[in-house]
Amino acid sequence: MSDVVKKLTNLGKSMVKEINNNSSPTFTTKLRSRSNINYDESIGVLRLGDKREERTFINVSQARRFMQTIAVANKCKKFLNENSHTSIRGLYYQLKFSLGANLDEELFSEQGESNPLIEDLELALDVKREDLNLSTARKGVVAGPMVLKDKFAGEKVEIDLTKQGRSGWMIPSDVDNGMEIDSINAEWVLVVEKDAIWQRLNEDKFWKKEDCILISPQGQASRGARRLLRKLADKGLPIIVFTDCDAWGWYIYWTIKTGSMNLAYLGLDIAVPESKFIGVTMQDIKDYDFLDKLTITAKPIDIKKAQDMLSYPWINMHKEWVKELKTVIKTKKKIEQDALQGPRLSFISDYLRDKKENERFLP
Amino acid sequence: MAKDVFTQFKEHSVAEFFKKNKQMLGFSGKIRSLTTIVHELVTNSLDAAEEGRILPDIVVEVSEINKDEGRYLVHIEDNGTGIPEKLIGKALGMMLAGTKFHRYVQQRGQQGIGAAGVTMYSQLTTGKSVKVISGYKGKKVTCEVLIDIRTNKPKVNILNREPSEWHGLIYEAEVKDVKYDKSSYGVYEYLKRTALANPHASITFLDPLGERHIFPRSVDVIPPKPKPVKPHPLGISTSDLIDFAHYSKEPTLSSFFRNTFSRISQLKLDELRNYLPDINFRMKPRMLSWEQADRIVSVFKKIKWISPSSDGIYPIGEKQIKKSIYNILNPEFCEVVERKPKIYRGGIPFIVEVGLAYGGDAGRKIGSSRNGDVIRFANRAPLLFDAGGCGITDAVKSIDWKRYGIKNFDDAPITLIINVSSVHIPYTGAGKQALSSEQDLVDEIRNAIMDVARKMQIHIRGKVRERERATKIKSILKYVEQLSMDLAELADYSERDKINKKLIKLVEIKYSKTKKHNDNESESDNRSVD
Numbered sequence: 001m002s003d004v005v006k007k008l009t010n011l012g013k014s015m016v017k018e019i020n021n022n023s024s025p026t027f028t029t030k031l032r033s034r035s036n037i038n039y040d041e042s043i044g045v046l047r048l049g050d051k052r053e054e055r056t057f058i059n060v061s062q063a064r065r066f067m068q069t070i071a072v073a074n075k076c077k078k079f080l081n082e083n084s085h086t087s088i089r090g091l092y093y094q095l096k097f098s099l100g101a102n103l104d105e106e107l108f109s110e111q112g113e114s115n116p117l118i119e120d121l122e123l124a125l126d127v128k129r130e131d132l133n134l135s136t137a138r139k140g141v142v143a144g145p146m147v148l149k150d151k152f153a154g155e156k157v158e159i160d161l162t163k164q165g166r167s168g169w170m171i172p173s174d175v176d177n178g179m180e181i182d183s184i185n186a187e188w189v190l191v192v193e194k195d196a197i198w199q200r201l202n203e204d205k206f207w208k209k210e211d212c213i214l215i216s217p218q219g220q221a222s223r224g225a226r227r228l229l230r231k232l233a234d235k236g237l238p239i240i241v242f243t244d245c246d247a248w249g250w251y252i253y254w255t256i257k258t259g260s261m262n263l264a265y266l267g268l269d270i271a272v273p274e275s276k277f278i279g280v281t282m283q284d285i286k287d288y289d290f291l292d293k294l295t296i297t298a299k300p301i302d303i304k305k306a307q308d309m310l311s312y313p314w315i316n317m318h319k320e321w322v323k324e325l326k327t328v329i330k331t332k333k334k335i336e337q338d339a340l341q342g343p344r345l346s347f348i349s350d351y352l353r354d355k356k357e358n359e360r361f362l363p
Numbered sequence: 364m365a366k367d368v369f370t371q372f373k374e375h376s377v378a379e380f381f382k383k384n385k386q387m388l389g390f391s392g393k394i395r396s397l398t399t400i401v402h403e404l405v406t407n408s409l410d411a412a413e414e415g416r417i418l419p420d421i422v423v424e425v426s427e428i429n430k431d432e433g434r435y436l437v438h439i440e441d442n443g444t445g446i447p448e449k450l451i452g453k454a455l456g457m458m459l460a461g462t463k464f465h466r467y468v469q470q471r472g473q474q475g476i477g478a479a480g481v482t483m484y485s486q487l488t489t490g491k492s493v494k495v496i497s498g499y500k501g502k503k504v505t506c507e508v509l510i511d512i513r514t515n516k517p518k519v520n521i522l523n524r525e526p527s528e529w530h531g532l533i534y535e536a537e538v539k540d541v542k543y544d545k546s547s548y549g550v551y552e553y554l555k556r557t558a559l560a561n562p563h564a565s566i567t568f569l570d571p572l573g574e575r576h577i578f579p580r581s582v583d584v585i586p587p588k589p590k591p592v593k594p595h596p597l598g599i600s601t602s603d604l605i606d607f608a609h610y611s612k613e614p615t616l617s618s619f620f621r622n623t624f625s626r627i628s629q630l631k632l633d634e635l636r637n638y639l640p641d642i643n644f645r646m647k648p649r650m651l652s653w654e655q656a657d658r659i660v661s662v663f664k665k666i667k668w669i670s671p672s673s674d675g676i677y678p679i680g681e682k683q684i685k686k687s688i689y690n691i692l693n694p695e696f697c698e699v700v701e702r703k704p705k706i707y708r709g710g711i712p713f714i715v716e717v718g719l720a721y722g723g724d725a726g727r728k729i730g731s732s733r734n735g736d737v738i739r740f741a742n743r744a745p746l747l748f749d750a751g752g753c754g755i756t757d758a759v760k761s762i763d764w765k766r767y768g769i770k771n772f773d774d775a776p777i778t779l780i781i782n783v784s785s786v787h788i789p790y791t792g793a794g795k796q797a798l799s800s801e802q803d804l805v806d807e808i809r810n811a812i813m814d815v816a817r818k819m820q821i822h823i824r825g826k827v828r829e830r831e832r833a834t835k836i837k838s839i840l841k842y843v844e845q846l847s848m849d850l851a852e853l854a855d856y857s858e859r860d861k862i863n864k865k866l867i868k869l870v871e872i873k874y875s876k877t878k879k880h881n882d883n884e885s886e887s888d889n890r891s892v893d
Contacts, residue, residue: 012854019865024873025850057846057866058873060835067842067849074849107845 004132007125008077012070024058027069029124030265032116037264039314044273046258046314048123048265065117071095071107072117079133087135087173088115123265129223130174140171140225141195143202144213145185151178158182161213168202171215173224181231187211189232190352191275193219193243193252197337197348204349210356213237221256223263226270229256233272240361242352245280246298246334247305247325253277258314276361278352280335282327288351294339298332320362381458381483388480393433393542394549397425398747400481400541401550404439404534405557406744407478409564411443411532416585419443419561424569425543425550433540434489435571437481442531445499448521455482455495455534456508456517481536483510488539492520496533503527543571547727548747551576555691556738556745559780560679562687581686592675593625596663597710598787604656608648619648626669638662664709673704673712678784679743684718692778695722698818699780702811707803713785715807719777719815721822726776733776739798740782746796753797754789755781758808767820768827777819781808836874843867 015025030036031051040047057066075094079086086094092111108114118129129136148159148169161169172179190212192198198216201207207214213232217225233239241256243249259271285291298306306328309315316322328334340348355361385391389399401423412419424438446454458479482493492507505523510516545551551570558566558578565580594603613619620627620635627635636644639662642655684699699718706712726733739746739755750756759779764772783798791797798804843866851859 008853009855012850012852012856015850016854016856016862019850019862019869022865022869024869025866057842058839058870060838063839063842067846070846070849070853074853077853104841 002080004125004127005077005080007127008073008080011073011125015070024056025066026057027055027066027120027124028052029055029120032119032123032265034261037261039258039312040267041314043268044258044314045268045271046261046264047267068095068108068113069117069120072114073121076121076132076134083133085133085135085174087137088118088129091118091134119265128176128266128269130177135173136223138170138172138224139219139222140215140217140228141168141198142171142213142215142228143168143198144207144215145211146213147182147184149180149182162208166199166202168198168214168216171222171224171228173222175224175228175231181235184213184232184235184237185211186213186237188238188240189213189215189229190278191221191229191239191241191256192216192337193241193249194337197242200341200345200348204346206349206352209349210353217252217256220252223266223270226256226259226272229272229275230268230270233274239272239275240278240356241275242278242337243280244334244336245282245284246302247309247328248302249280249337250277250321250324251305251309254309254312254315276363278355278361280337280340281362282324282331282333285333285335290342291335291339294342295331295333295335298328298334302334303329303332318363324362381480381487390480390484393540394544394546395748396484397435397437397538397541397543398548398550398553400437400484400536400538401425401439402553402744403478403481404437405554405566408439408441408443408532409557409561411445412441412564413586413588415444416588417443418580418583418585419564420567421564422567422569423550423554425571426569427543427571428537433542434537435539435541435543436535436537438533438535440531440533445497445530445532447499448497448502448504448524451495451497451504451506452508452517452519455479455493456510456519458483458510458515478534479510481534481538482508483512485536485538486510486512489537491537492518493534493536495535498527498529498531500530501526501528503529545570553745553747554578556740556747557743559684559687559691559738560740560743560745560782562679562683562690578691581690582683584683586679587677589677590675592672592786593623594787595625595668595671595710595712596627596666597668597706597708598671598712599624599660599663599710601653601657601660604660605651605653608651608656611648613648615645616642616648616651617644620644625671631666631668634666635659635662638665668710670706671710671712673714675786676704676712676714676784678714678716679782681716684716684780684782688718688720688778688780692720692725693723694720694725694778696819696822697721698815698822700811700814702807702814705803705807707789707801707807711785711787711789713783713788713804713807715804715811716780716782716784717808717811717815718780719812719819720780721819722776725778727778732774735772735775736778738778738780740780741788741790741795741798742784743782746798748796749791750797752791754800754805755783755798755808757800758805758812761805761809762812762816764816767816768823769816769819779812781812783808832874836870839870839874840867843870 018025030048031053032048036049036051038047038049055062055066057063072095075091089111092108092114095108095114096106118134121132122129142161143164144161146161150157150159159169192201192214195216195218198214201214215225229239241253243252256272257275258273259267263270285295306325310322310325340351390396405421405423408421409419420442422440426436428434428436455478485491485493486509492509495508496503496505503525504521507520507522509518511518543550551568554566554568555578558564562581563585566578568576570576607623608619611619611623613622617632620632639658678701681699681701685697688694688697697718697720699716701716702714704712704714727736737756737759739753746753769775789799789801791799843863847859847863847866850862
């Protein structure tokens with residue numbers, strides 16, 4: 001019996017014990033609300049506080065959710081025992097399919113009901129959803145001098161990330177179980193927000209020329225991508241992030257760096273506080289004359305996001321970022337990564353090289 | 364007055380008088396006529412039993428002889444004292460001979476003209492005499508009774524005399540131009556209401572369709588014999604005063620006032636005389652003119668009187684009404700209030716009783732639903748007609764029922780039983796089917812209704828709470844089976860049924876009836892949203 005199966009079984013046993021002692025079964029998990037999210041300054045990561053919430057079955061407003069939580073737990077136990085994996089959407093359909101014992105309503109009516117319960121279970125049992133054989137959507141692409149070993153579906157394969165051609169290697173949702181880094185021949189890691197820019201740099205063989213691992217999270221970084229970055233940082237590689245010059249792009253960086261509020265319960269497992277930001281910045285407009293002509297107007301939601309970010313203490317503590325965000329709010333301008341291709345297609349490489357050599361990073 | 368009216372008609376026949384005043388006497392409309400007939404006879408029976416301190420058992424039978432002619436046979440039987448042979452004629456064969464006239468006493472028989480009226484009606488519509496069997500003090504007399512319509516003298520034809528231990532009266536009359544109907548104006552409804560207001564009576568009704576309806580006795584207590592009380596000066600009208608004065612045997616107006624009315628002391632009499640120096644208080648009372656009486660009545664209103672005594676008023680009683688409501692309406696909820704005596708017109712005491720029945724057979728049945736019903740009584744006698752112009756109806760209409768959890772009174776399964784008791788009921792007209800909307804009276808009835816409505820509201824709230832409780836239990840119980848199944852599997856626990864049973868028990872204990880409802884219980888989502 002695996003540890004996780006044991007944890008699930010014990011959760012059930014404690015509830016059965018409560019019932020046999022004539023009290024309502026309870027389920028305790030950490031409170032995931034904003035009030036319980038703290039910024040841990042010592043390591044630079046968003047963490048979940050110690051506030052707990054106890055749910056009880058015999059309560060009108062909690063009964064359904066309680067029953068659903070145990071249904072999820074039981075289903076995950078089955079997956080583990082069968083050694084099969086599914087997505088959280090697959091889990092939802094598995095649960096939805098079982099009509100429920102003597103129930104004239106659906107066990108789950110939408111995936112929005114089952115998703116938070118998975119997070120509750122992760123917290124209550126101190127496991128990650130990947131440990132429960134649940135996967136999230138794959139997202140993120142990698143190329144560079146790194147070899148992986150992947151045990152999957154009864155087979156072991158070696159994956160050389162220098163030989164993935166134009167498409168690169170797609171980051172799975174789980175990079176921990178059955179997946180390990182065999183060797184790395186890179187000096188650093190470059191995270192590029194946009195897939196198009198990643199393709200540009202891949203075509204330039206940027207990773208070969210600059211001895212780096214080239215990763216695109218393809219927008220907001222998935223759990224798998226962030227977990228992979230954490231593992232690469234643990235191997236001692238500096239993580240450098242490159243995004244659009246707007247609040248949303250910058251927030252992708254901050255999610256990688258400190259973790260997100262949604263996944264604050266995963267703490268350091270999924271955050272890379274060592275990471276640095278290379279660009280694009282508002283300062284770049286001054287430093288690279290041509291960019292001034294290539295700015296576009298920031299939309300109200302960009303401004304709103306910038307204002308929100310100014311209110312986050314873990315961002316607000318960096319004066320460089322305060323300056324950048326205030327400039328966005330003041331000038332209402334933004335620049336896309338793609339703008340750096342203005343002078344010539346390969347200018348992006350020059351830009352990155354230039355900034356890296358001069359260590360013109362933001363914290 | 365009525366006697367005077369009657370004497371004026373002396374040269375004409377009694378029949379003429381009856382025909383001309385049919386409407387006033389309650390014989391208007393076919394359904395109403397039959398109800399009036401039954402009413403006169405039942406009232407007689409109830410009064411006779413009361414006089415004899417007997418718990419009344421009354422059987423009423425109405426059978427159809429010819430529907431097209433509206434010809435019916437009305438048969439009534441009671442267990443009262445019966446009537447002595449020599450009084451049978453006067454009681455049942457002589458118009459306006461009743462002993463009730465001019466007694467200032469709370470009585471049912473303030474309405475109508477008594478059983479002789481029925482005899483007259485029968486005779487006028489069918490030409491037949493009525494059949495009477497009276498059991499009185501060991502003797503049973505069977506006879507036929509007619510009225511000599513020229514002289515208003517009874518004609519009694521004795522058919523049989525025999526010794527018998529049975530006491531009571533059987534009265535049987537054939538009548539025409541009437542109609543039996545189960546509407547709210549009909550005999551059935553009248554008897555049901557009479558039974559409600561007379562819980563000491565047992566009433567059996569055999570209707571023309573052969574169906575037997577029994578309104579059983581609810582209490583074994585015979586109401587006290589009403590005793591005559593002296594009228595209070597504030598409760599008197601000019602015509603009342605003339606009436607009293609003309610029948611008075613007092614030698615002077617002064618002694619008439621002091622001995623006929625309550626609360627008129629020598630001191631007050633002097634005050635009265637000071638107001639009216641030109642009236643000779645030594646004259647014979649019967650010399651009092653209308654104009655003088657009118658002035659005296661208006662002076663009565665200026666003098667400060669001691670409130671009248673409410674001694675002569677006999678309400679039905681809270682317990683009695685409650686019992687009869689449970690007995691007859693079988694309600695889910697019932698509340699009765701008997702208010703303290705109040706006065707209207709500054710001097711006439713009255714007592715209001717209101718009973719409210721909710722659910723069960725309460726409310727007027729219309730199809731499958733039940734509508735709000737108001738049953739009005741004056742001195743225990745049901746008022747079936749003229750509801751629209753009645754002060755009781757006004758009081759009911761003035762209630763904001765929404766305040767008591769009733770969206771619409773007309774659609775609610777409620778029966779309101781309202782009895783006004785007084786030695787002088789302020790009827791609106793000669794039909795004596797509605798009370799005038801005296802402000803004091805309407806206010807008092809309104810207050811009494813609000814008393815019982817508040818109690819009903821508490822009951823309805825309790826019901827709502829009970830429903831909520833049941834909903835809560837249900838909303839948790841439906842998940843028990845699924846949870847037990849998953850939990851047993853998750854915990855590798857074989858006794859799934861045991862979990863199931865224990866959980867059901869836990870839910871039931873938590874939301875059990877005996878547990879005080881805790882409104883502060885956190886039913887809200889205790890997880891705040893990011």
